[in-house]
Amino acid sequence: MRVLVVEDEIRLAENVARSLRESAGYAVDVAADGQEGLFLAESNAYDVMLLDLMLPKLDGMALLARIRQSGQHTPVLVLTARDDKESVIALLNAGADDYLTKPFDLGELLARTKALIRRGKGQPSPVVTIGDLELNTVNRTVQRGGRAITLTAMEYRVLEYLVHRPRAVVSKTELLEHLYDYNWEKFSNVIEVYISGLRRKLNEGSSRQLIRTLRGQGYMLQD
């Protein structure tokens, strides 16, 4: 999953980004002003956006209005210092999905971010099951047929993304887009490495292949 954090208070943005990376294993991009945020939001596919309202150059509400006008469905969590009714109503009506008032708890921020990603993917339960595969997005654990499977961080991220797009063809480009942040060099062959590692671990003691390869198109998770 890939998250965009738009926050001009650099230290706060860094802390949020670090927490999202460490505790949820998300790829995080940080924008320090509204224009940069808009540029990133328009040029990349994010699974959720964390947006501050008081931003230099382009303020949060305007940014929100712009991305909603362009038809983006990315869930938006607004980080605001204002908790008065009027501003909450205004931000929700501008297209925000949720809000958190500063100062917030990083644990709550993580939980809300995860919830927004789930809802954005049409997957309300934090424990996703596909056939006999069970993925717990809260503890970040994976089981197949009751057997716990230990995955590397990157393998988990690939599987988490696929689990949220079940029975859909997911291209390598899409995977790269959602698993790496802006600063990474993107090589499509690393995806193949993770997929083969995943297949090996998931298929231990099971004959049925969960991840199908569609040549030239991508991968599909099926039960």
Add this chain to the structure above:
Amino acid sequence: MRRDSIQRRLIASVLLSQAILTAGLMVIGVVVTYWRLLSTLDVSMQAHATSVAVLVRYTEDASGHVYFDNSLLPESIDPNHPDQFMVWADRTGYLTRSEDWPEGLQFEPGPSQHWNFTWAGVPYHAVRMNHVPILDREEGKAFQPQTLTIVYASPTVRIQQQVKAALASIVLASLLLLGATTWLASWRIRRGLLPLQILARQASLVSTQSWKLQPPREAEDIEELRPLTESMTQMLARLEYSFKQQREFVGNAAHELKTPVAVLKSTLQSLSQRPRSSEEYLAGVQASLQDLDRLEQLLQRMLRLARAEQWAQNAQGRQLDVIDLNSTCEEAVERIRSLAQSRSTSIHLATDGRVPILADPEDLQLVWTNLLENAVRYSPEGSSVEVAVARSGDKARISFQDHGAGISPSDLPRIFDRFYRGDPSRTRATGGFGLGLAIVKALVEAYGGTIAAESAPGKGTRMTVELPVSQP
């Protein structure tokens, strides 16, 4: 506490004036009635006295003596209270008096007059008539005719009763009318004061949510209430403005305080999310300390602003000395010198003689350092900032000219607003909170001065402060 009431006061005034009117009418009524009755009585008494005079006859001889024929005495005016009379003839002398003359009562002949007296508890009105001719005059008698002096007294018991009866009916009628008019007046007054109550009810609907006072038509139509409704409307507008400003300030202050707290909290939380290396902990602690510093500075600034604004409201309460404006400017330039040097900006101070000002030097230095710091910070490296102090009449004008990027016309009207930052990223990077100019403005205004900003984008900004010079 004694509660007063306009309604009660008005009713009392109406009542009082009516009471005075009634009392006056009563007195006039009684006097007029008494006077009329008495004059009627006078006429009757004169008629009766004449009837008495008719009874005086000359004797048959030619002596010219007279006698009184009391066989035909006239009836008393008041049948219940007999009249009294006494008759003298000018030559014969005392002639007669009424039959039931009270024992001890004595009249003397004298000039004609009317008078009142009381005898044995009975009030009398008396008239004395001189030169009453004797009507019994026989032709051919050769003697000098006599004239009579008659005192005729009639009891005024009936008149007094009539006056009392008249008084009683006047009092009764007055009391009835007084009651009726009091009721009418209080009803009218209550109705007349109704717009006040409606206005009060409308005013009670005013709250911090709805500042609009809708003066009722009834109140607007009343001349006396118009100044009240007008001043209420104006007062509410002022209150609403300052309330909104205050709320905006609290909102902004909360926002400004919450952000550093959020940073601090997130730093500490992310540090505690998992075990960290000692370097990471140290970096986190240092970052937190920096954030705390910023928070502290922000709090100090906010307190400074609050204090300056409070002073502006009661500037008279402070004991101030006359100081030299130039020395405060020189001090401020010294304070900013190192910042200016680090940016290779030069500061030129031009002064023009001693300018006495009634102020706290610390306040003025704060104003100048804030303005100078802004000027230096927004100047390109290697440029200069000019400070000029000039005196014109009873005003001192201090201007700060920089050659920086200037302020955009859209930002210019708002730069003195609290927490306003033209470009947050730039000022935040330089540690600003958007309070500096608000503090400057509050302090300048606390000393009865003004501050204005002119800016040409790309050419620079000039801040001009005008302060009243202390008159010796």
